[in-house]
Amino acid sequence: MYTDHWNLGVNPEHAPRDLAEPMPAESLPAPWQVLARLDLYLQRLALTDAQRLWLRTQVLNQLAQTPTMDEAGALSFAFAKLQQSLGTLSDGDELEARLGLALGSALAGAGELGKSPSRWLREQMQPPVQRQTMASLPMRRSWRALFGRLWQRLRVGQGKTRVRPALSGEIR
Amino acid sequence: MSATSPLWQRFSQSRRRWLTALIVLPAAILGLVLHHFLVNDLPLGLEILTLTVFVLLFAWISAGFWTAVVGFLLLVRARGDTVPGAPEARRQAPRPGTRVAVLMPIYNEDVARVAAGLQATYRSLERAGALQYFEFFILSDTRDPAVWLREELAWSTLCQQLDAFGRIHYRRRPVNNKAKSGNVADFCRRWGKAFEYMVVLDADSVMSGETLYQMLEMMEGNPQVGILQTNPVAVNRETLYARLQQFAQQLYGPLFSAGLRFWQLGDGHYIGHNAMIRTAPFTEFCALPVLPGKAPLGGALLSHDFVEAALMARAGWEVWFLPELGGSYEEVPPTLLDDLKRDRRWAQGNLQHLRLLAGEGLQSAHRFLFINGAMSFLAAPLWGLFLCLGALASWQMWRQGSLADPLAWTGSGDGDPLPLWLIGITVLFLLGPKLLAVLWIAWRGAGRQFGGLPRLLLSMVLESVFSILMAPVRMVFHSLFVIQTLRGRSVQWGAQVREDAETSWTTAWQTFGWCTAAGVGVAALVYPFVGGWHFLWLLPVVGGLALAVPLAAWTSRPSWGRWARAHGLFLIPEEVQRPRELLDLDAGVAHALPRFAGDAFVEAVVDPRFNALHSALQRDRSGLWGRCAGLVHKALAEGPGCLSRRERNLILSDRQSMLTLHRAVWSLQDPQQLAAWGLGRDPGDGRWAPSER
Numbered sequence: 036m037y038t039d040h041w042n043l044g045v046n047p048e049h050a051p052r053d054l055a056e057p058m059p060a061e062s063l064p065a066p067w068q069v070l071a072r073l074d075l076y077l078q079r080l081a082l083t084d085a086q087r088l089w090l091r092t093q094v095l096n097q098l099a100q101t102p103t104m105d106e107a108g109a110l111s112f113a114f115a116k117l118q119q120s121l122g123t124l125s126d127g128d129e130l131e132a133r134l135g136l137a138l139g140s141a142l143a144g145a146g147e148l149g150k151s152p153s154r155w156l157r158e159q160m161q162p163p164v165q166r167q168t169m170a171s172l173p174m175r176r177s178w179r180a181l182f183g184r185l186w187q188r189l190r191v192g193q194g195k196t197r198v199r200p201a202l203s204g205e206i207r
Numbered sequence: 208m209s210a211t212s213p214l215w216q217r218f219s220q221s222r223r224r225w226l227t228a229l230i231v232l233p234a235a236i237l238g239l240v241l242h243h244f245l246v247n248d249l250p251l252g253l254e255i256l257t258l259t260v261f262v263l264l265f266a267w268i269s270a271g272f273w274t275a276v277v278g279f280l281l282l283v284r285a286r287g288d289t290v291p292g293a294p295e296a297r298r299q300a301p302r303p304g305t306r307v308a309v310l311m312p313i314y315n316e317d318v319a320r321v322a323a324g325l326q327a328t329y330r331s332l333e334r335a336g337a338l339q340y341f342e343f344f345i346l347s348d349t350r351d352p353a354v355w356l357r358e359e360l361a362w363s364t365l366c367q368q369l370d371a372f373g374r375i376h377y378r379r380r381p382v383n384n385k386a387k388s389g390n391v392a393d394f395c396r397r398w399g400k401a402f403e404y405m406v407v408l409d410a411d412s413v414m415s416g417e418t419l420y421q422m423l424e425m426m427e428g429n430p431q432v433g434i435l436q437t438n439p440v441a442v443n444r445e446t447l448y449a450r451l452q453q454f455a456q457q458l459y460g461p462l463f464s465a466g467l468r469f470w471q472l473g474d475g476h477y478i479g480h481n482a483m484i485r486t487a488p489f490t491e492f493c494a495l496p497v498l499p500g501k502a503p504l505g506g507a508l509l510s511h512d513f514v515e516a517a518l519m520a521r522a523g524w525e526v527w528f529l530p531e532l533g534g535s536y537e538e539v540p541p542t543l544l545d546d547l548k549r550d551r552r553w554a555q556g557n558l559q560h561l562r563l564l565a566g567e568g569l570q571s572a573h574r575f576l577f578i579n580g581a582m583s584f585l586a587a588p589l590w591g592l593f594l595c596l597g598a599l600a601s602w603q604m605w606r607q608g609s610l611a612d613p614l615a616w617t618g619s620g621d622g623d624p625l626p627l628w629l630i631g632i633t634v635l636f637l638l639g640p641k642l643l644a645v646l647w648i649a650w651r652g653a654g655r656q657f658g659g660l661p662r663l664l665l666s667m668v669l670e671s672v673f674s675i676l677m678a679p680v681r682m683v684f685h686s687l688f689v690i691q692t693l694r695g696r697s698v699q700w701g702a703q704v705r706e707d708a709e710t711s712w713t714t715a716w717q718t719f720g721w722c723t724a725a726g727v728g729v730a731a732l733v734y735p736f737v738g739g740w741h742f743l744w745l746l747p748v749v750g751g752l753a754l755a756v757p758l759a760a761w762t763s764r765p766s767w768g769r770w771a772r773a774h775g776l777f778l779i780p781e782e783v784q785r786p787r788e789l790l791d792l793d794a795g796v797a798h799a800l801p802r803f804a805g806d807a808f809v810e811a812v813v814d815p816r817f818n819a820l821h822s823a824l825q826r827d828r829s830g831l832w833g834r835c836a837g838l839v840h841k842a843l844a845e846g847p848g849c850l851s852r853r854e855r856n857l858i859l860s861d862r863q864s865m866l867t868l869h870r871a872v873w874s875l876q877d878p879q880q881l882a883a884w885g886l887g888r889d890p891g892d893g894r895w896a897p898s899e900r
Contacts, residue, residue: 079816107874110875133818134820159366174496
C-alpha cells in the first residue's frame, strides 16, 4: 500500500539512521526505492548539481501531489515524471535532453544551425544521400570470340590501342 | 580524348615481350633438357605429364625470379621508373573544394583497433595540412549487435575527441550483400557523386597524410588515372609467424614491387585497400559481374579487387602501382592457421577469376594477373603432382635398370633421378631473390634498418628455413583448397583475425595433426626403400609436414616473436625507427575508448546517455513495430538473455523500440527482472549492483 512515507522527507541527511545506511534496495520503503532508482538514473547523466536537485524536486513534487498508488505504479509514475522534467531541459523532448547531456559541447553546431540534437547527429553520421546507380553489368566471356580477336590482331599485326570513352564524371 | 595510345604503353609492350621471353625460353630449354634425360626411360604419357608440370612450375617461379632481378636492377640504379606518363611525374595541387572520401569497410572487427587506425590517419592528415580535402566513412557490415554498439560509441567518441563531427561518418548496412565490394558499391551509390576520389582502407590499414596528399596531387595531375595503388608494408604484429612474414615482406618486397611496376606500368593491379580511386569511373564501370552458376566458382565474385582493376583498365583508365610511395601500412594474419583461413577465401576468389579470362575487352596484363593469382594456389597441387611423378619416374627407371642402385650415391649425379645442376637452377630461381634483396640492402647501407647486416643475414637464413619447412604445409592446404573449390564447397565470409591470438596445441593438433602424421608416415615408409641420400632430397618435404603441429603452435607465440625482436631478429625498419602514424596508432589503441563492463545491448537499453545516442541514430521503422513490441515484452519478462542476436538487432534498429524498452526497464519493480538488466540487487552476489561503465 502506498502511504505517506514522503513525510519522512527526501533529503538523505534527514533520513532515519536505518535508512541512511546502505541496504538492499528492495527492502527500502517504497519512496526510498523510488528515490534510489531516480538517483541511479540521474548519476548516469552528466547533470550539474542544480539540474539534479531541480529534477529530483520536480519528481517528488509530482509524486506528493498524486493520490495513493502501489509501489509499481510509483516507480512508473516517478520515471515518467522524471523524463517529462528532463524534457524541459530541451524544448520538451527528453531524448534530445539526454542526447545533449551525452554529447555536451559537441552539439554547439546543432544549436547554431537551429537543429535538434538528434537530427544534427544523424546528419553528422551520414551526409545527405546523392543517389546514383551502380548496376552490375554482364560480361561477355566467349573463348571463341577471344581467340578470334587474338587471331585478328596477329593477322593484322596491330598493337592494341585503347580509346577511353568520355565520362560524365571525368575531370579534365 | 585522343585515340592514340599513351606513351607508356609502348614501353609496357616491349617490356612484357621481354618478360614473356624470359619466362618461356628458360622453361622451354630446361624442359628440353629434361626431355633428353627422360625420353628413353619413361612411357610417353608419363613423360609428357612430367614435362608439362615441370615447365609450368618453372615458368611460374621464373616469373617471380625475373621480376625480382629487374626490381633489383632498378633499385640499385636508384632512379626509380622514369617512364613517360608515370603519374609521379605530373602532380597538381588539388582544386579548392575537391573532396576525397576515406572508406574503412569493417565487419565484426576489433573496434578499438579500427578507431585507433582511423585516428592515426586522421591526425596525420591534420599534420600534413590536407584535412580539408578528406572525409572519413566507417562502413560497417557488422552483424554482431555488441560490436555494432561498440562501433557507434567509438564513432561518437572519436568525433568528440577529434572535433570531427561532419568529417567522420558512420554507416551500418542493414543487409550486407556482396561483402566488402558490396559495401564500397553501396557508398558509391549513396555518396559517390559528392566525392571525386575515394581511398579504400582495410580495417587494419593506416596511411600517412603526406602519402594521401601526394596521391591526391597525382590524381589531380593525371586525369586519365583511375586507380593509384600503394604498396602497404606489414607492421605491428608480435607473433613469430607474423614477424617472419613482416620481415620477408619488408626485405624482399621492394624488389618484387619495383619489378612488378616495371612490367605493369599503367596496367597495374589493385589489392582492395590502401589505394586511391577515381569515384566516377569506378561507379560507372567497376560494378562486378555476377558469374553464372552457384558458388564457389559461380555467383558473386569473392575476390573483387583484381577484377575492379581489370574493369577500370578495360574502360580505358590507367591503374598505377606506386611502390616507392611510403607511408602505407597494413597488418598480416598472426598465425599460420589464420593465414591459411585467409588463403581459403583467396583461393576461391582467384579460381573464380579464371572464368573471367575470356572477358571481352580486358587488357592482356590483367588476364595475366588473373592467371598469376590462380597460379598462387594451383602451383600447390602441381608441385604435389610433380613430386608424385618424380617418385613414379624414379621407380620406373630403377625397375628398368637405367637408374643405379638407389641406395648408393655415386656423387657424379649420373645415378640420381634428376641432374644436380637442374635442381641447382631451380634453387637459384627460388632463393636468388632473397640474396639479391640482402645485396641491395648492403649496397645502400641500410642494414641498420634491419638490426645490422649480421643479424639481417641470420634473419634471412632463419626465415628461409622456416619458409622451406612451412612450404609443404601450405602445399597440402592449398591443394585441399583447390580441390574443395573445384568440388563445389564454398567458403563463408568471416572476419579476419587481427590480434595476436595464439594457436593452442589442441587446435594445432586438430588442424595440422594429419599433416604431421602424413609426414612421419611417409618418412617411415620411404626411407627403407630410397636410402639416406635420396631421403635427404625428400627431407624438406616430409620434415616440413612432420613438423606441422609444432611449427603452427610455436610460431603463433607472441612471446617467441618478442624474444626474436629483443635479440634483433626479423627486425623491420618500422621497429627500428617508428613512424609518427604508428606511434599514434599505438597511443590510440592504448587510449581506451569507453568500454562496456557487461552486455553491450543491456547498456544500450539501460544507460540513458548511450540509449539516447543509439536511439537518435536510428530511424522509426514502423514496419517492425508489431514484431518489436512482442520482443520488448519478451525481453522485459525474461530478461535480455532470452533474445537472440537477430532479435536484438531488430530492437536495436528501431528507435521507438529502444526508447520504449529504456523507459520500461527503468520502471520495472521486480528485483529479479531488474537484476537481469544490471539494475537492482543481483541475486547472485547479494549486493547492490548497478551496471557501471
